[in-house]
Amino acid sequence: MLHKMLVPVLLATALAAPGLHAQTGAAAAGQPAASPVDPAAIQALKDMGAHLQTLKRFRVSTELTGERVLADGQKLQHTATARMDVERPNRLRAVMTSSRSERELVYDGKTVTLYTPAQKYYSTVPFTGSLAELVEQLERRYGVEVPLADLFLWGTPAAPLDKIESAMNAGQTFIGGDLCDHYAFRQGKIDWQIWITAGGKPLPRRLVITNRADDARPQSASLIDWNLNPAFTGTTFRFTPAKGATAIEILPRKTK
């Protein structure tokens, strides 16, 4: 009942925003849009990105489901979790856990360390820069992916929105008790969906990415939980080697 009442209200709101919907009046009335990119969906990403960049300290946790495609197209699913403590502009601790390994990434603004507790091996390299730069450089130089990397890129020039080829509002739904706006995008070889908390403080609560580069369309789904009042200590963002831990080299990423 609530949803039935919400829809007309939202439609009315959409129609009453002439600046955003100059080209998509037909879409609002149920006709095919002239442009597949709904500007309001793009604006929602902008608003979320701007809000994300205002968060100075937070703890964010994620549960991810991913897929591997085998030679014949059969898919296998796996899961992993990560917890990240973040203090802008340049502090991060990430703990990544999968069924086979646990790894930690610690960035204190001067050095970044990757630690594997099972083998007690760690690698430290000097780095200064923002978290967005860290995410990009770790991937480019070392082929190391930071969990929920987009969180650090949305709202920055590293997350351009003009490459999106299709954007639409897919309605509202609840994610973990939070009312969210659901958006769907197409961009190059990926389709992606995001659920953003409704209201004035938009946060991503769920992200689903479909890889269309493979016919089997492997998909990842990340549930995202927020703690905006985390209790950090002086050691949260400092890496101190455990007893018996050994420093090893991290090799730069090679191109094939």
Next chain:
Amino acid sequence: MRNPFTRLFAVSLTVLALAGFVAVPAADAAGGARAGNRGGGDHARAGGGGKNVQVNNSRADVRTNNVRSTSVNNVNVNRNVNVDVDVDRRGCCNNGWDNDYHPIATAAAVTATVAVTSAVVGSIVNAPPPGCVPVNYGGMIYQQCGGVWYQPQGPQFVVVNPPY
């Protein structure tokens, strides 16, 4: 691999591995827990459920290692220049943070390496040979022994395709 016994051991295990990991003797696994568990201590278990047990993938079908592509976890990294770059790269060697399944043996690699070298891709040893150097590549730990790369698998080490 200078030790002839080790060599024999590795080869025999390889045969088992190629046959589908059906019958790695339990005694070997137990021995590996002592020999290969270097400084693991309390952290020796893989992440997972937090219980003090390790995953055991010795009975996983070899086909599970023949991965042609994977899902992707982000929509922005490496895609602001060319939207296709990252999607395609992941199918090969470098995985997302969630995906620590190294492609051990593609079908081509298996046929190419059998009976040519002593350290056959997919073979399992309790400890890497002397002189191996631990390195981090792509966020994962390897023991690099010249052109042969081992990856920790539970308490043991498996020969994998070189990651680059």
